[in-house]
Amino acid sequence: MKHTKTLTAIVVGALMIAPAAMAKVGIKSSTGGPPTQGALGNVVIDPYGIAPLAAVIDLGGRKLVDAKVTVKGKGKKGRDISYDVRRQSILTHNGIPVFGLYPNHRNSVEVSYTLESGEKKQETYAVQTQPIFTQAFDGMQRPYPENEVKTVKKGFEDRLYLVNASHRGTESKNLIRPNGGAYEWNSHPNYQYITDTQGDVRWYLSPFSFVGDEQLGKRGVLMGYHQMDNGDLIVAKGQSYYRFDLMGRKVFENRLPRGYIDHSHEIIRTVNDTYMIRVAKKNYLRPDGQFVSTVRDHIIEIDEFGQVVEEWDLNSILDYNRSDLLTVLDSSAVCLNIDMDKMGQKVEIEPDAPFGDSVGVAPGRNWAHVNSIAYDDKDDSIILSLRHQGTVKIGRDKEVKWILAGNLGWGDLEDKVLTPVDSKGRKLDCHAGVCNNSDFDWPWTQHTSWLTSRGTVISFDNGDGRAFDQPAMPNMKYSRGVEYKIDENKMTVEQVWEYGKERGYEWYSPVTSSIRYHEDTNTMVMFSGSAGLFNAPEVSTPWITEVAADDSKEVKVEIKIHHVAPSLAAYRTLVIDPDKAF
The missing domain is CATH 2.120.10.30 (TolB, C-terminal domain)
Structure with a gap:
């Protein structure tokens, strides 16, 4: 099979989080931002400033024992990326780490997690990402490989x-x-x-x-x-x-x-x-006595x-x-x-x-x-x-x-x-x-x-x-x-x-x-x-x-x-x- 992916690279403004049609909406944000999508806090995209297709679902004050994440594949043939999340990782990022988002796409992210009380929850988050950032140079024939x-x-x-x-x-x-x-x-x-x-x-x-x-x-x-x-x-x-x-x-x-x-x-x-x-x-x-690098x-x-x-x-x-x-x-x-x-x-x-x-x-x-x-x-x-x-x-x-x-x-x-x-x-x-x-x-x-x-x-x-x-x-x-x-x-x-x-x-x-x-x-x-x-x-x-x-x-x-x-x-x-x- 043959699939060629062309990515449009443009310079864009601030990253935004899209509301989810499938998830619970209207819970007050723990950080004073827009309403959260589920029982947790906001979705923070590119939380550390170097990986634009990574995100963290903030804990919103909750305490989690473990979690499982599935970033759903795009279209009929898209590849799901699924992984379990350990408590150590949740504590490190103060939230659930989301890896494997598509660029320039409204991603569907399925999350299941266990609260410290033992209660288990399942939610779906919608995460809109921006196109890939890149830089043009002379001789370029496409914006990204x-x-x-x-x-x-x-x-x-x-x-x-x-x-x-x-x-x-x-x-x-x-x-x-x-x-x-x-x-x-x-x-x-x-x-x-x-x-x-x-x-x-x-x-x-x-x-x-x-x-x-x-x-x-x-x-x-x-x-x-x-x-x-x-x-x-x-x-x-x-x-x-x-x-x-x-x-x-x-x-x-x-x-x-x-x-x-x-x-x-x-x-x-x-x-x-x-x-x-x-x-x-x-x-x-x-x-011979010469100093060199x-x-x-x-x-x-x-x-x-x-x-x-x-x-x-x-x-x-x-x-x-x-x-x-x-x-x-x-x-x-x-x-x-x-x-x-x-x-x-x-x-x-x-x-x-x-x-x-x-x-x-x-x-x-x-x-x-x-x-x-x-x-x-x-x-x-x-x-x-x-x-x-x-x-x-x-x-x-x-x-x-x-x-x-x-x-x-x-x-x-x-x-x-x-x-x-x-x-x-x-x-x-x-x-x-x-x-x-x-x-x-x-x-x-x-x-x-x-x-x-x-x-x-x-x-x-x-x-x-x-x-x-x-x-x-x-x-x-x-x-x-x-x-x-x-x-x-x-x-x-x-x-x-x-x-x-x-x-x-x-x-x-x-x-x-x-x-x-x-x-x-x-x-x-x-x-x-x-x-x-x-x-x-x-x-x-x-x-x-x-x-x-x-x-x-x-x-x-x-x-x-x-x-x-x-x-x-x-x-x-x-x-x-x-x-x-x-």
Whole structure:
């Protein structure tokens, strides 16, 4: 089936609450506002100022034990969003949290709840929302991303996907770059939204809540979303990192510790209640005596109080002069530096190139480009995806445990490169990034190298620089999700699952993207976030693709996203579970 949702974006006045025809009307408001609809207080839309499609039904002085909320689907095929609400959540918001409203719609919200006295009530509230707020810019072809639903299999109808799509694409060739990495990444409007499996937006962040050209702490791009066990979201941007819930209530908004700059790509929370953040270092002293701001090559671990517990300086752990992959990358798309005129041309490395966010070797240039972090609590180690090097596991002692990458140019670390084997443990015939007579392949310029609950490592293999080369034609490239089984004792790696090669160039993402494993459904949720990046003058077309993580590789859900303008990349997607949040 195919559904395309077009959202009209306009600037409007104050948010309003519509009276309900189906509910009891005329009870005096406990807050002095308009009459309430039921036995409780007023409906407060966007209670914390950053999530316009969230609301709270105020308690109106009542005391509740629990509640259940159902936001009714729009029209005959609309998706209901239902969840139970715990007393803790009711107390936190002083009301019943409502998540999953449609924009520009008179929403019907069914609520049942238990009063402290034991009395049970059922009510229906009508909640009118405004159209989505956004911001126009030159080259825009639609006001908001449109979600075209291709496939939804039985049992997956209730899926909700958060799309992190606020990314700049082409830029002014006269841009003056500061000496850093993420500082100039200041893309807005922001597109941070949740779509259901009808393609309807059911939550979004206000595009004006996290931006500020004149404030250093507000610059950057929101990246690295994860949903915590209690339903909160963590994310970071530029010089700050955040935690907030689906209602928009900020748990914290913290600046990076002094001396660290330019977050992008990743923030995670560990089982040790710490946060690991990919940053850069300000005033870094190079061996030649020069001070520079580094680019995407430091990991810091921060405790709940903002103190730095540990630091991983990759300049002192890996070989920052390794350029075997760098020199074969397509220079038209290196991270988010998009230049259509250079398509198919290999990157040229200049040893004395200016410092800053450009591909090059040595501290002060984009030699590493870490884009994901995984924490392995079995041995207190981290697994890093370095787009420009490979996937590497490093202990707290700063020693490299293994490397998942093509075996060229690793020098003193060559013995840490994993040996590819088949399902029977037999060594494969691999040379210079190619394994003969085998489906095995390394991940190339990969994103999100993460651990799964079944003891494997997964990556979104973007595919640029595959086999340390560029193909004869750019449209011969492909991306894939891939799963590896690693034997750390034998230092071997076996490829056990892949998806995407068969999709060809249409599904190819030169940059960004993600893959996550879901044990409860035994599926891989993949996001080909920069597919169609070179489709100009047509818009980019990222894909959400959820696939069975077995030999069938059956597509359970697929949504094609039509971005707002050409040459724009989206970043990641993740499944959102409202039951965790309330």
